[in-house]
Amino acid sequence: MPEFDVAIRGGTVVTASDTFRADVGIRDGRIAAVAETVEGAAREIDASGLLVMPGGIDSHVHFAQHAGPDITPADDFASGTAAAAAGGNTCVLPFALQVKGTSLRESVEEYRRKADGECYIDVGFHLIITQPTPEVLGQELPALVKAGHTSFKVFMTYDELVLNDRELLEVFEVARRERALVMVHAEGYDAIRFMTERLERAGHTEPYYHAASRPEAVEREATHRAISHAELVDVPIMIVHVSGREAMEQIRWARQRGLKIYAETCPQYITLTAEDLRDAGVEMSGAKYVCSPPPRDRESHRAIWEGLEQGVFQTFSSDHSPFRYDDPRGKLTPKGRTSFRWVPNGIPGVETRLPILFSEGVAKGRISLNRFVELAATNHAKLYGLYPRKGSIAVGFDADIVLWDPNRKETIRQEILHHGSDYTPWEGFAVTGWPVVTMARGEIVAEHGKLVGRKGRGEILEREISPYAAAPA
Numbered sequence: 001m002p003e004f005d006v007a008i009r010g011g012t013v014v015t016a017s018d019t020f021r022a023d024v025g026i027r028d029g030r031i032a033a034v035a036e037t038v039e040g041a042a043r044e045i046d047a048s049g050l051l052v053m054p055g056g057i058d059s060h061v062h063f064a065q066h067a068g069p070d071i072t073p074a075d076d077f078a079s080g081t082a083a084a085a086a087g088g089n090t091c092v093l094p095f096a097l098q099v100k101g102t103s104l105r106e107s108v109e110e111y112r113r114k115a116d117g118e119c120y121i122d123v124g125f126h127l128i129i130t131q132p133t134p135e136v137l138g139q140e141l142p143a144l145v146k147a148g149h150t151s152f153k154v155f156m157t158y159d160e161l162v163l164n165d166r167e168l169l170e171v172f173e174v175a176r177r178e179r180a181l182v183m184v185h186a187e188g189y190d191a192i193r194f195m196t197e198r199l200e201r202a203g204h205t206e207p208y209y210h211a212a213s214r215p216e217a218v219e220r221e222a223t224h225r226a227i228s229h230a231e232l233v234d235v236p237i238m239i240v241h242v243s244g245r246e247a248m249e250q251i252r253w254a255r256q257r258g259l260k261i262y263a264e265t266c267p268q269y270i271t272l273t274a275e276d277l278r279d280a281g282v283e284m285s286g287a288k289y290v291c292s293p294p295p296r297d298r299e300s301h302r303a304i305w306e307g308l309e310q311g312v313f314q315t316f317s318s319d320h321s322p323f324r325y326d327d328p329r330g331k332l333t334p335k336g337r338t339s340f341r342w343v344p345n346g347i348p349g350v351e352t353r354l355p356i357l358f359s360e361g362v363a364k365g366r367i368s369l370n371r372f373v374e375l376a377a378t379n380h381a382k383l384y385g386l387y388p389r390k391g392s393i394a395v396g397f398d399a400d401i402v403l404w405d406p407n408r409k410e411t412i413r414q415e416i417l418h419h420g421s422d423y424t425p426w427e428g429f430a431v432t433g434w435p436v437v438t439m440a441r442g443e444i445v446a447e448h449g450k451l452v453g454r455k456g457r458g459e460i461l462e463r464e465i466s467p468y469a470a471a472p473a
């Protein structure tokens, strides 16, 4: 009997720390050998000319997430994980949202049911807390953390999701006690409402004004407030989807004070601008780019690159939150036509995250291959309790691997993507570097742009306590 199920031969292995020529042997879904030569495999894959990297881990995606009575998200767990796999990812972390009036436990069960039997790659759930009642804080959260849901997201804006300062502090305190990691959506609710109403009164209701209603000051203020609350409670937090220099300055300031503040950014903040939200000839076409925080400007792109190069950011996620454009239950909802405030927030991006980061980062000489791996996979695993099971190429890790062609030139187009949306914000965007084979726990799930894996093979993960969350008491 052959020693290995699969041998990946002749490629260049890239991890967050090293780049070297090696073969990789896989047995029972795990990496069993990384050596100069691996022989004796039932199947060999020729990786010459390719990079052999840990499969992407996207720790910020929204699949089948409740978005209001008249809105339908474009991706469920089947299409979302299919798109992720085609884009070189082997694991994603979506959210289980507590809809107001339901318990957190019921909400998690509902999302597990939605995901069960549907996923092409492994998924793990963060929790979104919208009603931190004594029951949620005292019983449900501690039990759910013990059950492997070791991170939660809180919102400082959105009518249906916002927590007030007292509630934020209470959630932070539970996170500290239970050693969970809190992800914070930092935009200030009252300031956004004030700006929105002022813009609407002036007749500025088109999608473009979404960006004007939540300028950087709104994000900066909320980032500072979240950091101050974290300092009071003495708990590490993760500021997600940072869009520009002003929030970054707050994060740098906090770190200089010795606070453990982690930060994430996304493809939209290095490639899109608020100008994309202007309706370009077609009514409401700017709605395709409505997301929060909104994309800013070219100077913000430079700032974010500085942060990616200098280590301000630990993770680069997609914040994939897709809606169809030409659909009354998507971006063109009848209410959305009356004002930007009703346009569903979010854009698709899980399938294009890695090519954009590789092309704009590695191919253009801004970041090293190792930093790419760290931002794309390793740090997600480390921060969210999946390391040393996922996020690297070493003996004992899950055989979650992407074979990557660093020279392949491709143009991002809706017709080559697998997501459920009917558009991509990056239509026509030229990239260098593309995933060729995605292998999850030793099985090929996507190959040359085709999905070949079996729906339902992806598991729902229980994650460990993050070593980057609060220290033991």
Ligand code: URP
Binding pocket: 062, 185, 241, 290, 291, 292, 293, 319, 321, 345, 346, 347
């Ligand atoms: O606009 C966005 N980002 N929608 C997704 C939900 C969130 O805030 O992450």
Ligand code: ZN
Binding pocket: 185, 240, 241, 292
């Ligand atoms: Zn958010």
Ligand code: ZN
Binding pocket: 060, 061, 062, 319, 320, 321
């Ligand atoms: Zn999000």
